[in-house]
Amino acid sequence: MGIDRIGKGGPTLPTNTTAEVGKSGQSFEATLAEKAGKSEKAGSVGAVEGTAASPLEKLRAGQIDLNGYxxxxxxxxTAHLQGxxxxxxDAxxxxxxxxxxxxPTLVDLVKGAAGQAPTLPEG
Known part of the structure; x- marks a missing residue:
């Protein structure tokens, strides 16, 4: 008596698997193509949203100073605290x-990212 079923045959698979892929009548290939199209659209939306310069890019471009950054x-x-x-x-x-x-650790991080050390704001 063997423990495994090697050579003993396995479960039989249905012969018409395309009918089982989707109850809506779509084939597996059509489903994949549809999903690929959705991911391409999502990628293009992300590319459009990604065109806004990050705070670090604005700082490096000279559009803002360190305090603005x-x-x-x-x-x-703190965006999640708007309520x-x-x-x-403000506090x-x-x-x-x-x-x-x-x-000191945060000062080093800012220096590494921005190239200059932060100072206490006036006021």
């Missing part, structure tokens, strides 16, 4: 900005 990054980092009261959101951004200027 950090403000945009803080806006991105908070404006005073609370969070101020605390994060202070950390960016004083935490």
């Amino acid at each position: 950090l403000d945009l990054k803080l806006d991105q980092a 908070l009261a404006p005073a609370h959101l 969070i951004k101020k605390a994060l900005r202070e950390q960016l200027a004083t935490d």
Whole structure:
């Protein structure tokens, strides 16, 4: 008595597999082509959305200064907090900005990305 079924035959497969692919009557190839078309459309949408310059690209192009770059990054980092009261959101951004200027690890990260060290904002 063997443990495996090697050489003993396996389950029989239906002979008309294309009828089983989709109940809607589409063939497997048509389904794949349709999905490929959807992914091409999604790729082109992503390409259009990706045309806006990132904060780092704007900084490197001279469109914004380091403070503008950090403000945009803080806006991105706190975008999910938009439901908070404006005073609370401003306090969070101020605390994060202070950390960016004083935490040695964060200062090094900003220097590496932007090429210059952040400073505490005035005011």
